[in-house]
Amino acid sequence: MRISSLTLSHAVFPIETREKIAISREQAVGFLSNLRFKMEIENALLVSTCNRTELFLATEKQERGREILEQTLRQWMRERQFVIPGEVEELILEHQDSVTRLLRVSSGLESQLLGESEILGQVRSAIELSEEAQVAGTVIRKLWEKALRCGKRVRSETSIGDGALSLAYGALKVAKKIHGKVSGLHYCIIGAGEVAELVLTHLQGIEDARITVLNRSQEHAEKIASVYGAAQGSLDDLPEVIVNTDVLISSTASPHPIIDADLIRKSLVGRPKGLLLVDLGVPRDIDSRVKELPQVFLYNLDDLARLIEENLDSRQEAIPGAEEIVEHERQQFQNWTVNQQLDPIIRALRKSIEDASEQELELLRDEVDGELHTILTDLVRSLLKRALHRPLKEFRAAGSQLNGSFLNRLESLFQQESVDEEDQR
Amino acid sequence: MLEIITNGVGITLTVLYGVLFSGEFRSIGVARTSPISPWTWLVVVVHLAALIFRGIQIGACPVGSHWETLSLLALLIVTMHLLLASVSGDRCTLIFGLGLTFVLQLAGASFSLGDQVQAQSPIGSISSLHAFTAWIGVAGVTTAGVHGILWLLLKRSIKTGQFGLLFTRLSSLESLSRLIRMATGIAAGSLAITVGTSIFLGSGVEASTGPVTPISLALMGLFVILALVPRSTGTVTEWRAWCSVVGLASVVFISAWVIQFGPHSR
Numbered sequence: 003m004r005i006s007s008l009t010l011s012h013a014v015f016p017i018e019t020r021e022k023i024a025i026s027r028e029q030a031v032g033f034l035s036n037l038r039f040k041m042e043i044e045n046a047l048l049v050s051t052c053n054r055t056e057l058f059l060a061t062e063k064q065e066r067g068r069e070i071l072e073q074t075l076r077q078w079m080r081e082r083q084f085v086i087p088g089e090v091e092e093l094i095l096e097h098q099d100s101v102t103r104l105l106r107v108s109s110g111l112e113s114q115l116l117g118e119s120e121i122l123g124q125v126r127s128a129i130e131l132s133e134e135a136q137v138a139g140t141v142i143r144k145l146w147e148k149a150l151r152c153g154k155r156v157r158s159e160t161s162i163g164d165g166a167l168s169l170a171y172g173a174l175k176v177a178k179k180i181h182g183k184v185s186g187l188h189y190c191i192i193g194a195g196e197v198a199e200l201v202l203t204h205l206q207g208i209e210d211a212r213i214t215v216l217n218r219s220q221e222h223a224e225k226i227a228s229v230y231g232a233a234q235g236s237l238d239d240l241p242e243v244i245v246n247t248d249v250l251i252s253s254t255a256s257p258h259p260i261i262d263a264d265l266i267r268k269s270l271v272g273r274p275k276g277l278l279l280v281d282l283g284v285p286r287d288i289d290s291r292v293k294e295l296p297q298v299f300l301y302n303l304d305d306l307a308r309l310i311e312e313n314l315d316s317r318q319e320a321i322p323g324a325e326e327i328v329e330h331e332r333q334q335f336q337n338w339t340v341n342q343q344l345d346p347i348i349r350a351l352r353k354s355i356e357d358a359s360e361q362e363l364e365l366l367r368d369e370v371d372g373e374l375h376t377i378l379t380d381l382v383r384s385l386l387k388r389a390l391h392r393p394l395k396e397f398r399a400a401g402s403q404l405n406g407s408f409l410n411r412l413e414s415l416f417q418q419e420s421v422d423e424e425d426q427r
Numbered sequence: 428m429l430e431i432i433t434n435g436v437g438i439t440l441t442v443l444y445g446v447l448f449s450g451e452f453r454s455i456g457v458a459r460t461s462p463i464s465p466w467t468w469l470v471v472v473v474h475l476a477a478l479i480f481r482g483i484q485i486g487a488c489p490v491g492s493h494w495e496t497l498s499l500l501a502l503l504i505v506t507m508h509l510l511l512a513s514v515s516g517d518r519c520t521l522i523f524g525l526g527l528t529f530v531l532q533l534a535g536a537s538f539s540l541g542d543q544v545q546a547q548s549p550i551g552s553i554s555s556l557h558a559f560t561a562w563i564g565v566a567g568v569t570t571a572g573v574h575g576i577l578w579l580l581l582k583r584s585i586k587t588g589q590f591g592l593l594f595t596r597l598s599s600l601e602s603l604s605r606l607i608r609m610a611t612g613i614a615a616g617s618l619a620i621t622v623g624t625s626i627f628l629g630s631g632v633e634a635s636t637g638p639v640t641p642i643s644l645a646l647m648g649l650f651v652i653l654a655l656v657p658r659s660t661g662t663v664t665e666w667r668a669w670c671s672v673v674g675l676a677s678v679v680f681i682s683a684w685v686i687q688f689g690p691h692s693r
Contacts, residue, residue, distance in 0.1 A: 179585050179594065182601030276600060293586075296662065305588040 003045065003060045003141045003339065006067030007100035008075055009093055011054035012114045014086070017304050021285035022082045025050040026255055027131065034135030041070050045139035047132050047146055049107065051124045052197075052284035052303055053114050058104055060141040068094055101335055104145060105328045108153035110162060114307040115169065117162035117317045117324075122153040123196055144338055152331040159327060162320035169197075170204035170251075172306035173280040177249045180276045180299060185209040187248040192237070192260070194222035197253035197282050202230040214243050218254070244269040244277075253282035261288040263295065270297055280306070341398060347412050348394055355386060434536075436477045437498060441532040443470045444505070448529045451522040463512060463521070471509065474502045488555035496562070497535030500682075501528040503566030507613065511570070511606050519598040520606065523573050557624035560617045561643065565678050567614025568646060571607050571653075572675020575668035578603040582665075604664045607671055608654070614674070615654035618647035639684055642677050650674065 010023050025033065030048050037043040037059075045060030057074065061067040071094045079085065086093060095103055103112070108125040110117040129146050132138035138146075157163040174184050181187055185208055191198050194217040205211055213232035217223035220236045227234035235243060237260065244250060244265065254260060261279070270277065281288040281302045293300040301309075359382050367375055447467055478499055481489040489495040508524025577597055584594045597603065622644065653667050 176585060179581070179597075179599050180601070182599035296665070299585050301588065308588065309590050 003062060003342070004064040004067060004097045005100040005141070005145060006059050006061065006064060006071055006097070007095045007103055008057040008071040009054070009095060009103060010075075011056065011112065012304075012307075013112070014093070015084075017284065017286070017302055019084045020053065020055075022084045023055045023078065024052065024284045025055055026257070030131045031134045034131055034137050037070070038135060038137050043070065043137055045142035046135075046137040047104075047128055047142050049104075049125055049128045051121065052282065054107070054112075056103070056107065058100060058142065058145065060139060060145070064096055068096070098332070098336075101145060101148075101332050102328060104149045105152040105331050105335075108149040109156035109324055109328055110153070111156075111321065111324055111328065114303065115310050116314050117157070117320070118168055119157065119163055120168075120197065120200055122150070122157070125149055125153065127196075141339070141342070145335060148331050148335045148338075152328055155327050155331070156324045160320040160323040162317050162324050168200070168204065169280075169282055169303065169306050169310075170201045172310045173201075173249065173251055173278070173301065174204065174208075175309065176280075176299065176301060176306075177278050180278055181248055185211065188212045188246050189214070190240075190243050190247040190250045191215045191232070192240070192250065192252040192287065193217060193254040193283070194219070194226045195253060195255065198251075199226060199230075201251050201253070201282075202226065202232065206230060214247075216240055216243060218256075241265060241268070245273075247277065248275065249278045249280065251280040251282060252287040254287050256283065256287055257285055259285075259287055259289040261292070263289055263291045266292050266295055266298055270295065273297060343409050344398055347409060348397070351394075352390065355390070359383075359386060436473075437494065437532070437536050440470070440474050440477065440498075441529065441536050443473075444501070444525060444529040444532050448522065448525040451525055463509060463518060467509065471502070471505060474498075474505075478502060482555075488558040494535045497531045499559075499562050500566060500569075501531035501535065503563055504528055504531070504569055507566050507570045507610065511609055514609070515602060515606060517598045517602045517606070519596060520574060520577060520603070522596075523577065524570065527569070527573065553624055553628055557621055557628060560620040560624065564614050564618035564621055564643070564647070564650075565681065567610050567617055568650065568671070568674040568678050571610035571614055571650070571671040572678065574603055574607045574610055575671030575675070578607060578664070578668040579672070600664075604667075607664070607667055611650050611653040611667065611671060615647065615650040618643065618650060622647055639681055642681060646674055646677050 010020075012020065015023065025048065030050055034046050034048060037046050043059055043061070047058040049056045049058075057071065059067045059070060061070070072090055075086075075090050075093065104125075106112045108122055110119065110121055113121050125146070129138055129143065132142065132146075177187065178184050187208075189205055189211055191201055191205075191213065192215075194215060198215070198217075202213065202215070205213055213227075213230065215223045215227040215230075215232045215234045216237055216239060217226075217234075218237050220234070223234040223236070226232075240261070247269075250261075252261065266277070266279070276297045276299055279288055279292060279298060279300045281300065284303065286302060288300060290300070292298055363375070363379050363382060366378065370378065447470060450464075478489050478495070481495060489499060505524055505528040508521050508528075512518040512521050577593070578600060580593050581597045581603060582600055583589075584591065585600070625640075649670055653670055656663055656667070
């Protein structure tokens with residue numbers, strides 16, 4: 003099986019394009035199901051976050067994967083009305099690069115904020131979409147497992163995740179520039195998803211912080227608010243809550259802005275201090291015209307990333323170590339895929355030799371007594387085991403260097419031999 | 428001999444302020460909340476001692492020459508910045524105060540003290556108070572203006588997401604807003620005393636040179652309003668910052684006028 007991938011990320015596309023590309027959970031399951039039923043794909047993984055939409059496929063032939071990804075990209079460009087800066091082919095990666103890509107993504111090496119931890123959770127939950135769409139095949143699942151393992155190793159064995167470097171950290175840094183402190187402020191969190199939860203985690207250590215969680219589904223808001231000791235409400239409460247809010251952080255999956263300039267303008271009447279609005283949603287939750295209002299400071303993902311980039315020095319130093327781990331895990335996945343291909347060949351080879359020896363022993367059954375036959379049977383089996391052990395070990399070790407078509411030929415040869423022998427019998 | 432000593436002290440002070448400024452510049456982003464070095468206070472005390480000595484020597488507030496006027500203004504500005512930094516615990520703007528002080532000292536040193544010593548004549552204590560508070564007012568308006576400019580620049584930097592030196596160096600809009608309010612309060616108070624003493628002297632308008640007095644009166648009126656209006660909304664702070672900048676522009680004009688024609692207390 004060969005892995006192919008399509009990469010649409012912050013490195014190439016600004017937030018205005020990324021919000022057109024972003025795929026909701028429901029859309030993702032529908033899209034992956036289509037791949038299964040229309041393209042007969044059984045191994046697919048879609049990682050769609052605010053900063054990236056990456057599709058990984060495992061197909062028998064590399065060309066097939068590339069062809070499907072090209073079609074997909076062209077279809078998205080038509081439907082979602084965006085253009086890419088270069089050629090379609092430039093965004094599609096082949097086997098080795100695709101494997102490395104997913105490992106790097108989960109390690110945070112391809113993140114807008116180097117080493118950020120949110121991406122690992124997003125990769126972890128990506129398999130649920132594949133399972134729901136029934137495209138979580140053995141190969142893609144194995145790659146996903148490797149990606150998670152790699153991400154964990156990189157964070158535990160290197161300093162890439164060290165230091166306060168996250169979107170919430172960036173938001174708090176700006177809040178401090180406006181209000182002079184982060185304690186005693188009123189924070190309003192809109193949304194109750196994973197990002198909102200991460201933001202709440204960051205706010206936990208702040209003294210006298212008043213936190214209100216607002217969400218479309220009040221049930222979710224209640225759940226998350228109870229965990230973090232925050233007040234909660236529905237989105238209908240927003241006009242009332244925003245009046246006393248100092249920092250508003252929004253991260254919903256809404257396809258349209260939920261906060262418009264009018265709402266903010268009304269909340270500014272009599273406000274003694276500035277209002278910081280942090281939009282972590284893709285598509286964006288806050289109308290960008292809000293930025294024009296006095297006393298309002300609007301930050302989106304790209305703005306915060308630029309701010310935090312200045313703190314990247316210590317993390318940059320961890321890149322070589324992280325890349326070594328990625329390479330090690332990539333090699334392991336490569337070995338696994340080769341073994342996947344070698345196992346049937348080895349089984350066929352072992353079976354053909356064992357069958358031949360069993361036949362010869364069967365011929366001796368009438369010529370020697372039972373006890374001697376048992377001894378001979380054990381001897382032959384032991385000899386075979388010892389004789390095959392080293393060659394097969396070497397064969398496995400050299401497997402990654404063997405040509406795919408040669409392995410296919412070898413597999414069919416031994417399987418054919420087994421069939422011929424059975425026919426002769 | 429005395430002129431040589433005074434000039435020597437003036438030049439030494441200029442060099443010391445230069446050293447303090449460069450030290451503050453080198454600690455950008457590190458020492459924003461650390462206490463002010465005793466060496467800084469020592470330089471200010473030496474400066475104050477030099478001006479007191481000069482005042483005793485001429486028997487009046489030392490504002491009779493360009494050198495003295497600029498040096499007094501420099502002392503008042505640096506003292507005001509140090510006081511604001513000490514009271515607020517935020518020394519992010521001290522570098523600008525020290526920079527301005529250094530420039531004023533340098534400008535003062537470019538005038539010859541010796542030529543003007545002969546022109547000095549003793550003035551009364553009320554006139555000295557009038558002159559002294561007038562220059563405190565000027566220093567207050569300048570300090571408020573500097574903080575106003577910094578507030579506006581920091582606001583622009585946060586609003587547009589430009590994370591340059593000012594964003595890194597300056598503490599926060601809230602802190603700068605407090606400092607502007609304090610500086611405007613000091614300026615308003617001292618300018619009120621200035622106007623009061625001129626009424627007492629009965630020579631406020633008559634003895635003035637050109638537009639200095641009307642501008643000073645207008646500034647006093649403006650700064651009294653700025654000092655009295657509470658920090659109720661962000662818009663008020665923005666207005667206060669802009670008015671402080673206008674005040675600073677007026678001070679620059681008054682300073683240029685005084686340098687050209689001399690202070691009216693002369």
